[in-house]
Amino acid sequence: MGARRRTSENERCATTHDWAYTMRRLSILLLASTAILSGCAFVPKQNLRLEEARAAYRQAQADPLVAELAGNELRAAGEAQDRAVAASNGLDDPAVVDHLAYLARQRAVISRETAQLIAAQRGLIVPTAVARR
């Protein structure tokens, strides 16, 4: 009798285990599909011009010469960059995002060229010369 109860307990354990296993697999599947679907819905499409603008701004920001010699131009570039990103995040018309990203990219290039110009006018060539001042 004891042996029979043990067997039935073992069987119950096995079915519970199967059920839990199935549920776990199902929930993982559900999570994965939700993640994929929400990814499709909420991640805005990459905008090529916005990526260009981002790269140009990062390049300008990374150059200490630009912050030192063309602070106003770099700030203007940052504001233009923010406007483009906001339009992209706000799911504005892609043409508007393209336009704002174009302005941002040009402003980033302007800040770098301005820094180079001022450096040339002051006779500075090496960026470390600015850092030492």
Add this chain to the structure above:
Amino acid sequence: VNPHPAFLPAAAWLAGCAVQALPAEQLAASEAAIARAERAGAARYAATELNSAKEKLRLTHRWIEARDYAPARWLAEQAQVDAELAEVKARLRDSGAAR
């Protein structure tokens, strides 16, 4: 309930104002930027950017003639940054050529 017909033109005019207005200030800023670029020698040192700015300014006028002021504003804004870039490039190349 219907509004008096006399209000309709006024309402349309106001709506037109709110949505898109003649970008007169922007146009002046773009023209000034192009003039500065030309004075800096952009025709010689930064022809690509200067020509782009001038072409966009020309298209701005076309859109203004068509009374479509939204693309006119965009083009004028792009013309301004192109001209500013042309100016600084011209100054940089000019200073480089001088030394």
